[in-house]
Amino acid sequence: MRLGEIEKAMQAGELGRTRQWAIEQQLRVGRFFDAQDFVEVAQVHIMADTESLGASGVEFLEEVARAPEAERRVRVPTITDPRGIDFDAYRRLRQTEWMADLERRAIDAFRALGVLMTDTCINYQIVMPPVLGQHLAFGDTGSTIYANSVQGARTNFEGGPSALAAALTGRTPRYGYHLPERRRATHAFRIEVQPHNWADWGALGGLIGRKLQSYWSVPLIEGFEARPTSDQLKHFGAALASYGTVALFHMPGITPEAPTRAAVVDGAGPSPVRVAADDLAAFYKGFDAPGDKLDVVVFSAPQLSLFELETLAALLDGKRVHPATTMLAITAPEIRASAVRHGLVQRIEASGAIVLGGVCFYQMHAREIGEANGWTRLMSNSAKLVNIIGGYGYKPTLATMERCIESAVAGRVL
């Protein structure tokens, strides 16, 4: 890779050992993907929940944090993805003190680096929305696909260590979705069933993702009769990335790089694959479990927006969650505070549900809290969550927010 003066200085250790580690980590990845050089990034978003980090990852962060201040401070604005502990609720959820201790240590280390603990996966909605053509290092598949697709920014999936390296160097290897030629549509889909709610949008993302299964696939999706909202695209993108490891999609007339189909396809382009009503119905059926005792209902993955919380509050007004069922609604710390100000948290929690801030369910040591609370059957309107959580020992069911609530009140899957 061609290196500039500052990159050579980092490699030589002239800017300290932490930046030397960071540029070496990036060089290994850049060479693997045949990157020719680096590109400066405007923002970094780090995924670093303590279940993923483990003790060794936290110790690594602490070692970085012990470096002299001039050597350890991040070079660009850097924020965090959801964490594993909501300190106001962890005992109630039977998370343990060792989980909380590990979390505190990770937070202290990040703060010593100058990282802002935003603890959110919807940073593109609530912190600093990226802009067209901006290079980033985003470290959550949902934030990456949204920034690339809906906002026209440029980022690869940057896992925790590489996002941290980007924060310390202020740049990232120029490969993948930083390159215009990688951003052309490789597959096409025609939607013949209109999504009516957030679960449908996620299910469509999941359906298309299952057909792709490659990071290098860029789907173009046509056929929507109405212009989607940010929350709808959030669920769609998060599921597409989760089921298909996809990082970029185009919707002609909706997403900024595709004012027309011709703008993102070469020649005639790929032939569209139909996505029909029976495909959507089959997707839901794969998660169905009518009559099963319902242990936990989770609204999360991605974290809820203020409008989603408002809808949830309205649907829960006057209802009571069954005593044998737990309902969790999860959002960003800033949105939770705002929702308290608007009276939404109080209305949601009056039903017996719990509103958590700064976490995401599958990042909360999900296996351990499932075992501690006796949770097996999980219900959610998040297609992403039901895809992930099976590996943690849960039996997931996908349904609309309305059906999740009706089931939570009944204590069984309706």
Add this chain to the structure above:
Amino acid sequence: MSGDRILRAHPGIGPRVTAAALVASDYFSARYDLDRINGVFSRPAHRLYGQGYVGRVLVLLGAKGGVATAWMLREMAARRMAPAALLLNTSNPIMAQGAAFADLAFMDRFDIDVTAAIPNGARVTVDPAAGTVTIHAG
């Protein structure tokens, strides 16, 4: 050695290792698919469900899902609960970033379908710097 077969791929990441292969026509994510405490595949729908992966050369179709694997490979290695190597037909950045962080042997972009070329249980030598995988005879 006579009878050995050599597969070629893009140069990879990590050290040269030799171990038995664990092969499936399926995808991989450490978060989605593994019980990392007990070292087994825990996702019921995965073709390797219930099988132990520790110390094996894991051979799968491609990467799947989220970003957590980038931290998890090193955490698994620190507890001696990691695979010996990871071979995929097609990677995503997360697997490469995680392998670089963990110093785990990792390769992709083979000239054939690696899950069809390597028999399950075969003893293989992974040489990322050379971009080769040797399937040992017998």
